[in-house]
Amino acid sequence: MNDTPFVHRSLLALGVVAAAWMCLGPEEDPAVMRGRQLFDRAFAKAEGLGTPEMNADTCRGCHSDPVLGGAGALELNVTRFGRDNGGVGPFTDLPGGQGLSKLRPPLDPWREEAAAQADCFEQRQTPTLLGTGLIDGVFDAAILANEDPNDLNSDGVRGVARRVTVNGVVEIGRFGWKAQIPRLADFARDAMFFELGITTPDDGRGFAPAGDGDAIPDPELSAQQTADVHAFMAALPAPQRVGSTDPLVALGQQVFGEVGCTKCHVPELQGVNGSVPLFSDLLLHNVMPAGYRGMAEPNAGVGMFRTPPLWGIRDTAPYMHDGRAETLFAAIQAHDGEAVAVRAAFLARPAADQNALLLFLADL
Numbered sequence: 053m054n055d056t057p058f059v060h061r062s063l064l065a066l067g068v069v070a071a072a073w074m075c076l077g078p079e080e081d082p083a084v085m086r087g088r089q090l091f092d093r094a095f096a097k098a099e100g101l102g103t104p105e106m107n108a109d110t111c112r113g114c115h116s117d118p119v120l121g122g123a124g125a126l127e128l129n130v131t132r133f134g135r136d137n138g139g140v141g142p143f144t145d146l147p148g149g150q151g152l153s154k155l156r157p158p159l160d161p162w163r164e165e166a167a168a169q170a171d172c173f174e175q176r177q178t179p180t181l182l183g184t185g186l187i188d189g190v191f192d193a194a195i196l197a198n199e200d201p202n203d204l205n206s207d208g209v210r211g212v213a214r215r216v217t218v219n220g221v222v223e224i225g226r227f228g229w230k231a232q233i234p235r236l237a238d239f240a241r242d243a244m245f246f247e248l249g250i251t252t253p254d255d256g257r258g259f260a261p262a263g264d265g266d267a268i269p270d271p272e273l274s275a276q277q278t279a280d281v282h283a284f285m286a287a288l289p290a291p292q293r294v295g296s297t298d299p300l301v302a303l304g305q306q307v308f309g310e311v312g313c314t315k316c317h318v319p320e321l322q323g324v325n326g327s328v329p330l331f332s333d334l335l336l337h338n339v340m341p342a343g344y345r346g347m348a349e350p351n352a353g354v355g356m357f358r359t360p361p362l363w364g365i366r367d368t369a370p371y372m373h374d375g376r377a378e379t380l381f382a383a384i385q386a387h388d389g390e391a392v393a394v395r396a397a398f399l400a401r402p403a404a405d406q407n408a409l410l411l412f413l414a415d416l
């Protein structure tokens with residue numbers, strides 16, 4: 053059509069005027085839009101992809117269920133490698149660290165020697181990133197308030213915050229299955245390097261090496277691009293409640309509290325944006341069966357995992373750090389250790405109460 057260019061120009065002009073006096077929502081924020089593109093696109097070797105290792109060429113490759121930035125399926129699990137003397141302990145890192153590899157064992161030559169020494173492994177599932185911006189804003193004090201490392205109330209549930217030392221200062225870890233990373237911005241650098249093999253500008257906090265020794269000049273991503281990836285993740289809305297008015301959902305919520313799930317999956321934590329309804333205390337607990345073999349990190353021993361948030365849980369099967377539970381019922385059954393009494397209380401309830409609790413979880 054002949055007049056198409058004219059129409060486009062006037063619409064564009066209208067758009068510019070509108071944008072000038074309307075408040076931009078997070079979706080239209082240019083940094084978020086650029087970050088979304090970076091998160092969604094496949095990087096090329098010429099851009100620095102893949103040194104020293106890579107698990108995928110794009111963030112989207114794992115974080116995509118049910119939307120971009122979401123969780124990932126079982127076959128996307130990555131594996132960590134360590135040594136624990138055939139289960140006798142103590143746990144030690146392999147030369148070069150635990151790795152985070154989709155290959156089992158890692159085939160990269162630089163890790164071949166290390167892989168040969170590995171005698172224990174831990175699978176890690178891809179968690180959803182929805183709501184991570186709100187989790188970033190949760191007050192440290194709100195997390196620390198629920199700690200009970202010495203089980204002073206004798207309920208078997210302990211709970212300890214993950215302490216991560218950054219430049220000599222202790223910070224509270226909140227991201228990753230062992231809450232190993234304090235800030236969402238730190239995870240943008242960490243994931244770029246360890247999942248994609250892309251270097252980012254050194255921000256002095258130490259969560260990713262600044263150089264990787266390939267032929268592409270470092271940093272392979274600019275400071276602006278790195279900030280954009282962070283902005284995209286921070287703007288991902290938290291999963292919304294289904295909001296069912298079925299009385300069974302309300303009953304399920306009551307049972308959830310009565311059997312003691314809320315001891316760890318606390319309904320909300322306060323943060324800079326107000327109340328965050330994540331159903332987690334963001335503390336480390338050991339809910340693994342006795343004799344569990346897996347990775348240890350400083351201030352997060354073998355079997356210690358962060359209580360996962362339960363918002364949006366209906367969309368993120370399978371469950372638990374390694375994806376060993378296919379259903380929500382199996383996830384509850386898989387709780388042991390600190391949660392053994394709570395699991396028993398759940399299993400002692402009539403089937404109708406158990407089903408109501410499952411309906412409540414599916415509403416979150």
Ligand code: HEC
Nearest residue numbers: 107108110111114176177178227228229239240243244247
């Ligand atoms: C191969 C699959 C895979 C790819 C690709 C991937 N991730 Fe992840 N992501 C994971 C896994 C697995 C974890 C949990 C890691 C752990 O705790 O050990 C994770 C955790 C995270 C977390 C922490 C979420 C939380 O609440 O704890 C963030 C943030 C994140 N990834 C961002 C990214 C970004 C940004 C990219 C692209 C640069 C990316 N990921 C690429 C698998 C992947």
Ligand code: HEC
Nearest residue numbers: 209313316337357358359360371372373383390391394398
């Ligand atoms: C002692 C603390 C504690 C208690 C009590 C507890 N949980 Fe958990 N929950 C955890 C931890 C820690 C994990 C992660 C374990 C892992 O990854 O292996 C988890 C995982 C889960 C998961 C899987 C989440 C995911 O994203 O994979 C669900 C669902 C869940 N819990 C529901 C419940 C319900 C329902 C109850 C009550 C019957 C309950 N939990 C009681 C600490 C607890």
